[in-house]
Amino acid sequence: xxxxxxxxxxxxxxxxxxxxxxxxxxxxxxxxxxxxxxxxxxxxxxxxxxxxxxxxxxxxxxxxxxxxxxxxxxxxxxxxxxxxxxxxxxxxxxxxxxxxxxxxxxxxxxxxxxxxx
Amino acid sequence: xxxxxxxxxxxxxxxxxxxxxxxxxxxxxxxxxxxxxxxxxxxxxxxxxxxxxxxxxxxxxxxxxxxxxxxxxxxxxxxxxxxxxxxxxxxxxxxxxxxxxxxxxx
Numbered sequence: 582x583x584x585x586x587x588x589x590x591x592x593x594x595x596x597x598x599x600x601x602x603x604x605x606x607x608x609x610x611x612x613x614x615x616x617x618x619x620x621x622x623x624x625x626x627x628x629x630x631x632x633x634x635x636x637x638x639x640x641x642x643x644x645x646x647x648x649x650x651x652x653x654x655x656x657x658x659x660x661x662x663x664x665x666x667x668x669x670x671x672x673x674x675x676x677x678x679x680x681x682x683x684x685x686x687x688x689x690x691x692x693x694x695x696x697x698x
Numbered sequence: 699x700x701x702x703x704x705x706x707x708x709x710x711x712x713x714x715x716x717x718x719x720x721x722x723x724x725x726x727x728x729x730x731x732x733x734x735x736x737x738x739x740x741x742x743x744x745x746x747x748x749x750x751x752x753x754x755x756x757x758x759x760x761x762x763x764x765x766x767x768x769x770x771x772x773x774x775x776x777x778x779x780x781x782x783x784x785x786x787x788x789x790x791x792x793x794x795x796x797x798x799x800x801x802x803x804x
Contacts, residue, residue: 616793618795620795627785627797627798627799627800628742628785628787628797628800629797630794630795630796630797633793633795641793641794643794677741677742683747683748683789684732684744684747684753684787684789685732685734685742685744685787685795686744686753688741688742688743689741690740690741691741
């Protein structure tokens with residue numbers, strides 16, 4: 582069974598860069614049919630799509646975040662990552678990594694990232 | 699940009715009752731709609747894909763319908779574990795993804 586796990590700092594200072602890694606186990610990230618995505622959920626709020634990446638390295642991201650977001654993939658480590666720069670308190674959220682095949686099929690448990698000085 | 703509007707925001711029912719949740723798209727999305735359930739402290743879980751297909755392991759009391767702009771998730775007889783947050787999500791503008799704001803079933 583495929584499992585995803587987010588990892589990274591839980592506290593980031595304003596104006597700095599949020600960095601998260603998603604480690605995939607139980608299957609290969611190098612799969613031509615799957616996209617790998619990042620979603621987030623602010624406290625008490627709904628879900629927001631951040632962006633996706635394919636094993637080829639092709640990325641797509643939310644237009645409101647595109648100039649701050651970098652998503653990359655490391656097939657040798659079965660990992661993909663998220664970097665969000667110039668963070669503010671509005672970026673405080675639970676961040677989820679997700680396997681996408683038509684729909685969001687498998688989710689990591691989520692990682693709470695708080696932006697605060 | 700497609701906007702998904704879910705209603706009601708909160709639905710108050712009792713176990714054994716029937717729940718009807720709505721998701722309306724700002725423009726036609728064919729049947730490219732999914733429904734997710736999220737319990738407190740957990741990640742969302744896919745319930746329904748392509749508007750009416752149950753995902754693997756989802757009980758038969760969950761059903762989805764609709765096409766175009768109007769979609770419905772029905773839980774035929776509520777179990778205690780069904781009280782949660784429900785989201786709809788569209789993929790007609792793939793690889794871009796849009797979520798509804800959610801319906802809380804309490």
